[in-house]
Amino acid sequence: MNKLLTLLFALGVACATSTSFAQASAPAAAAKSAASAPAPQAPAGAKSLEAKIAMCIGCHGIKGYQASFPEVHKVPMISGQGAKYIAAALNAYRAGDRKHPTMRGIASSLSDQDITDIANFYASQAVAAPATVKEPTGNVAELVKKGNCAACHGPNLSKPIDPSYPKIAGQYSDYMFVVLKAYKTENNPSVGRSNGVMGAIAKQFSNAELKALASYVGSLDGELTVHPEPKFR
Numbered sequence: 001m002n003k004l005l006t007l008l009f010a011l012g013v014a015c016a017t018s019t020s021f022a023q024a025s026a027p028a029a030a031a032k033s034a035a036s037a038p039a040p041q042a043p044a045g046a047k048s049l050e051a052k053i054a055m056c057i058g059c060h061g062i063k064g065y066q067a068s069f070p071e072v073h074k075v076p077m078i079s080g081q082g083a084k085y086i087a088a089a090l091n092a093y094r095a096g097d098r099k100h101p102t103m104r105g106i107a108s109s110l111s112d113q114d115i116t117d118i119a120n121f122y123a124s125q126a127v128a129a130p131a132t133v134k135e136p137t138g139n140v141a142e143l144v145k146k147g148n149c150a151a152c153h154g155p156n157l158s159k160p161i162d163p164s165y166p167k168i169a170g171q172y173s174d175y176m177f178v179v180l181k182a183y184k185t186e187n188n189p190s191v192g193r194s195n196g197v198m199g200a201i202a203k204q205f206s207n208a209e210l211k212a213l214a215s216y217v218g219s220l221d222g223e224l225t226v227h228p229e230p231k232f233r
Contacts (some may be wrong), residue, residue, distance in 0.1 A: 060076070060226070061229045068200070079126070082123070082166065082167060085164055085167075092194075099192045120217045129158040129170075133155075147205070147213060152170050156220075173217065176218060177210060183198045184203050
């Protein structure tokens with residue numbers, strides 16, 4: 001009987017000790033897990049943002065700056081472009097859906113927070129755009145109607161129906177021509193853009209017709225601009 005009581009007492013002590021240890025260990029484990037979880041990144045401060053856009057301003061912060069790949073053309077105006085579009089474009093370069101060796105290298109070096117900060121910075125530099133655009137004439141009018149550009153990019157081509165679509169009114173025409181041809185390009189490891197909608201639209205047109213469309217879009221007034229940084233003014 002004494003042996004049975006002694007055994008029961010020992011088991012009771014062991015259970016109580018185990019429960020107390022588990023209760024004490026749980027908060028400590030939770031605290032350790034919380035401490036090891038990455039803290040959400042805050043938006044960039046002025047100095048941090050300056051460092052992030054440093055790689056952008058060398059091309060996009062110089063008026064009339066030209067690139068030579070895949071052919072000579074002005075680099076696009078991105079000041080005033082929609083933040084969600086800039087972010088979508090950088091993510092597409094990073095994923096390889098937009099093929100451009102230089103831009104993919106830059107985009108791949110950016111974190112999600114970097115992309116958000118850069119996109120918001122350039123989106124804040126928009127200029128006012130007219131509510132309507134000048135009507136195309138002659139053959140271009142038929143091309144614009146066939147492409148149905150306003151259905152996605154808005155009646156003035158500066159108010160896209162989805163914020164992840166670009167503003168295109170006033171964008172450099174030589175850049176627009178390169179872009180439209182890129183949507184038609186297939187099986188090229190260095191050039192091309194993967195977008196089913198734009199690919200289907202661009203493939204309806206000859207390159208001469210795409211050039212005419214690009215010239216019309218580039219002739220319009222829009223919200224896009226080049227905002228030179230002080231060192232390039």
